[in-house]
Amino acid sequence: AQKVTQAQTEISVVEKEDVTLDCVYETRDTTYYLFWYKQPPSGELVFLIRRNSFDEQNEISGRYSWNFQKSTSSFNFTITASQVVDSAVYFCALSEDRTDSWGKLQFGAGTQVVVTP
Amino acid sequence: ETGVTQSPTHLIKTRGQQVTLRCSSQSGHNTVSWYQQALGQGPQFIFQYYREEENGRGNFPPRFSGLQFPNYSSELNVNALELDDSALYLCASSWVLTSGGSYNEQFFGPGTRLTVL
Numbered sequence: 273a274q275k276v277t278q279a280q281t282e283i284s285v286v287e288k289e290d291v292t293l294d295c296v297y298e299t300r301d302t303t304y305y306l307f308w309y310k311q312p313p314s315g316e317l318v319f320l321i322r323r324n325s326f327d328e329q330n331e332i333s334g335r336y337s338w339n340f341q342k343s344t345s346s347f348n349f350t351i352t353a354s355q356v357v358d359s360a361v362y363f364c365a366l367s368e369d370r371t372d373s374w375g376k377l378q379f380g381a382g383t384q385v386v387v388t389p
Numbered sequence: 390e391t392g393v394t395q396s397p398t399h400l401i402k403t404r405g406q407q408v409t410l411r412c413s414s415q416s417g418h419n420t421v422s423w424y425q426q427a428l429g430q431g432p433q434f435i436f437q438y439y440r441e442e443e444n445g446r447g448n449f450p451p452r453f454s455g456l457q458f459p460n461y462s463s464e465l466n467v468n469a470l471e472l473d474d475s476a477l478y479l480c481a482s483s484w485v486l487t488s489g490g491s492y493n494e495q496f497f498g499p500g501t502r503l504t505v506l
Contacts, residue, residue: 319494
């Protein structure tokens with residue numbers, strides 16, 4: 273079963289528009305970790321944020337913000353005032369804190385963000 | 390601080406051959422994870438090495454094997470290559486205090502693009 277679902281395959285926006293990427297996850301564990309990574313055309317995954325299951329406080333980092341809601345098992349990501357350099361594939365990932373999952377990041381299928389000038 | 394490096398960048402092999410991919414972890418990191426990313430999909434966890442031992446494995450057959458060396462660098466070996474093994478292979482390093490550390494962010498290398506003909 274898919275643990276992490278990113279329903280949006282591709283989002284196209286014009287520069288300066290806001291864009292929100294949805295992430296829904298599934299786990300039976302009480303302790304888990306959620307991540308967002310950015311993958312530009314070069315292919316390297318760039319770490320953006322880590323959130324543990326006990327910290328539901330939303331976070332803002334510059335133009336990036338994250339909304340974690342355990343009640344709906346969602347961890348959404350918003351880019352405010354998008355720029356062309358934000359064009360990339362964005363992945364949401366889950367890590368479960370149990371023996372058979374140590375070190376294992378389970379990724380969603382990714383959302384391609386295209387920002388045009 | 391030196392980031393994660395991988396070699397080679399690109400590789401072309403034929404079905405049935407064997408391949409070895411290499412990864413140097415980021416300075417100060419003791420754990421290496423390997424992921425396979427098929428075109429248009431999210432990365433899939435292959436396995437993780439911690440202190441030179443396999444510390445978790447995804448749903449990959451035994452012909453996928455690995456090593457971690459005392460300097461924490463790592464190799465991924467794939468025997469009897471199949472066409473479906475064509476993918477981007479990503480290496481990620483992290484620092485883990487104990488064997489059960491799922492919580493630390495993993496820093497990824499640029500990947501090795503493997504094509505199997």
